[in-house]
Amino acid sequence: MLVSALRRWGGGVRAGATVTQQRHVHDPPLRIHPRVQEALAAGKPVVALESTIITHGMPYPHNIRMAQEVEEIVQTNGSVPATVGILQGRLHVGLCDEELQFLAQSKDCVKVSRRDLPYVLSQGLSGGSTVSGTMIAAHRAGIPVFVTGGIGGVHHEGEKTMDISADLTELGRTPVAVVSAGVKSILDIGRTLEYLETEGVCVSTFGDSTDFPAFFTPKSGFKAPCHVRDEVEAAKLIASSLELRLSSAVLIAVPIPAEHAASGNVIEEAVQQALREARLQGVQGKEVTPFLLKRVNELTGGKSLESNIALIKNNAKVGSRIAVALSNLRN
Ligand code: PSU
Ligand code: MN
Numbered sequence: 001m002l003v004s005a006l007r008r009w010g011g012g013v014r015a016g017a018t019v020t021q022q023r024h025v026h027d028p029p030l031r032i033h034p035r036v037q038e039a040l041a042a043g044k045p046v047v048a049l050e051s052t053i054i055t056h057g058m059p060y061p062h063n064i065r066m067a068q069e070v071e072e073i074v075q076t077n078g079s080v081p082a083t084v085g086i087l088q089g090r091l092h093v094g095l096c097d098e099e100l101q102f103l104a105q106s107k108d109c110v111k112v113s114r115r116d117l118p119y120v121l122s123q124g125l126s127g128g129s130t131v132s133g134t135m136i137a138a139h140r141a142g143i144p145v146f147v148t149g150g151i152g153g154v155h156h157e158g159e160k161t162m163d164i165s166a167d168l169t170e171l172g173r174t175p176v177a178v179v180s181a182g183v184k185s186i187l188d189i190g191r192t193l194e195y196l197e198t199e200g201v202c203v204s205t206f207g208d209s210t211d212f213p214a215f216f217t218p219k220s221g222f223k224a225p226c227h228v229r230d231e232v233e234a235a236k237l238i239a240s241s242l243e244l245r246l247s248s249a250v251l252i253a254v255p256i257p258a259e260h261a262a263s264g265n266v267i268e269e270a271v272q273q274a275l276r277e278a279r280l281q282g283v284q285g286k287e288v289t290p291f292l293l294k295r296v297n298e299l300t301g302g303k304s305l306e307s308n309i310a311l312i313k314n315n316a317k318v319g320s321r322i323a324v325a326l327s328n329l330r331n
Contacts, residue, residue: 029089029091029121030091030093030140030141031090031091031092032092033082033092033093033094033095033096035080036080036093036094036143037094040141040142040143043327043330043331044079044080044327045078045326046079046080046081046082046145046323047074047079047080047082047146047147047316047319047320047323048082048083048084048093048134048137048138048141048143048147048176049067049070049071049074049081049083049084049134049146049147049148049316050083050084050128050129050130050131050133050146050148051083051095051103051127051129051134052111052112052128052130052131053066053067053128053149054066054067054085054100054104054128055103055104055106055109055128056109056111056128056289056293057149057290057293058293058305058308058309059294059297059305060105061104062305062309063104064101064104064105066309066312066313067083067100067104068097068100069313070312070316071083073313073317074147074316074319074320075320077320077324078320078321078323078324079145079320079323079324081094082094082138082143083095083100084129084133084134084138085100085103085126085128085129086110086120086121086127086128086129086133087099087102088125088126089120089121089122089123089125089126090121091121091137093137093138093140093141093143102126103128109126109127110126110127111286111290112129112130112133113129113130113133113165113167113170113286114133114136114166114170116133117133117136130152130165130166130167131146131148131151131152131165131170131171131178131180132165132166132167132170134146134148135170135171135176135178135249139175139176143176144175144176144238144242145176145179145238145319145326146176146177146179146319147179147180147312147315147316147320148178148180148312149181149215149311149312150180150184150215151165151171151180151183151251152165152166152167152168152187152289153165153168153183153188153189153191153192154187154188154191154194154195155186155187155188155288156186156187156188156275157188158188158191159191163288164195165289168192168199168201169199170249171196171199171248171249171251172198172199172201172249173199173247173248174247174248174249175241175242175245175247175248175249176249177234177238177241177249177250177251177252177322178249178250178251178252179206179252179254179315179318179319179322180251180253181213181215181254181255181311181312181315182213182214182220182253182254182255183214183215183220184215185214185215185267185271186271186274186275186292186296189212189220189221189222190222193222193224196251197225199248201248201249201250202225202226202237202246202250202251203225203251204224204227204228204234204251204252204253205224205226205228205255206229206234206252206254206255206318207229207254207255208229209227209255210223210224210227211223211224212224212253213253213254213255215308216256216262216267216307216308216311217256217267218255218258228252231318231321231322231325234322234325235322235325235326235328235329236329238250239329239330252318252319252322254311254314254315254318256307256310256311256314257310260306260310260311260314261307262300262306262307263303266300267300267303267304267307269299270299270300270304271296273299274291274295274299278295
């Protein structure tokens, strides 16, 4: 039952997949890299990775180095990496080095979340996929695990501005497990967790603690409703969500390793100042998150970027091992 449910769910490229499922793989706008396609066909573990973090989350050349290293870490830990991105109107699942370089250096890449996909594809544009955009592509391709740094959430004063990331509704409607380091304090963490509950997202911490992490620091002051101790427990959690065909996501929150945790005060002061500046300058909409990330990095003299890269690498290791454990459950 479990195996058949998993196969049905993610069986886009496996033998026995229905015609409709197979069509997804050859969907003209979806380009699955042969390396990824082969892994999926053989039932091997694959990990999806996002690219807004490359195009809008980090400066060049840190972004390309991070992207390459993260792919390597995924590989070293047993899974095939599949970075998602949009190149000239095609939604790619799995990029070659040239394509990664292009996204890392391009100045006019679009930040692409769910609502932007039809426009960017129809206009032949290029862009980095956000968590929501990447989840859509991963699900279409039949990839059940996706690793990133931090997800979007409810912004401060979101109850007035209604600036709530499409990542949260995507987590409510797309069954992909997202491995992240929780939510940054540039966001309203408490309201983000409430919104995730409303969306029916299964939120779990990973490791020794039940404290929901705050990206740069291991504790946000909020508890997560679930807790898995290791990759096998995480894989079982994901498998049971898939088996139930809940159609919503599992969010696995991995705390930043203690040795890389930024000093809470330094980051917090920078975050507060960046938020003030954003308000004063009237930064709005999809520009808010990239603006805050950039300012926090500048104000901390690059410390936040260092922590950011360290935690993404850790997430890549954990996520790859979870994908391996999940693949062992299915085969
Ligand atoms: N948080 C980070 N780095 C990032 C992002 C969030 O620490 O690069 C990106 C992710 O791609 C996420 C997106 O999906 O920002 C959310 O943007 P918004 O808040 O506009 O929904
Ligand atoms: Mn927004």
